[in-house]
Amino acid sequence: MSIDCADPDRLALFWMEALQYELERPPGGYASWTDYWRILGLPEEEVDESIGNDRIVDPGGGGPRLRFQKVPEGKVVKNRLHLDLDVTGGRSTPLPGRKEQLDAEAVRLTALGASVVRVMDETYGGNGFYAITMMDPEGNEFCIR
Known part of the structure; x- marks a missing residue:
């Protein structure tokens, strides 16, 4: 599930604490998400050291994975979906x-x-x-x- 936001790190950390989740670890064999995206060929100007702090997972595996996606526009109206x-x-x-x-x-x-x-x-x-x-x-x- 992806959630649009202005500050992915801040919102991911809030929801991580609220839901008692944890940051999602990079795929096996990679020390960081940055290493992972570089190996996949993401252009250097798009490689951000904070990549990976924008996704959280349920440590027990029962809840949904949440990704916080930066978008330029702010929230304007009531949510159509809420937790x-x-x-x-x-x-x-x-x-x-x-x-x-x-x-x-x-x-x-x-x-x-x-x-x-x-x-x-x-x-x-x-x-x-x-x-x-x-x-x-x-x-x-x-x-x-």
């Missing part, structure tokens, strides 16, 4: 415990550069509902629930 991060285990966890976990996760993600858009409670999703909509450092919305 929902399951933090609490859902409604099997009593509401007070879920609120505490989500509020703590919102604080952690805010320290990484995210911002809170809105807190959604029972008025949004019925009895026992609680989730938080946030934005990553480039304004892409996501929810924690």
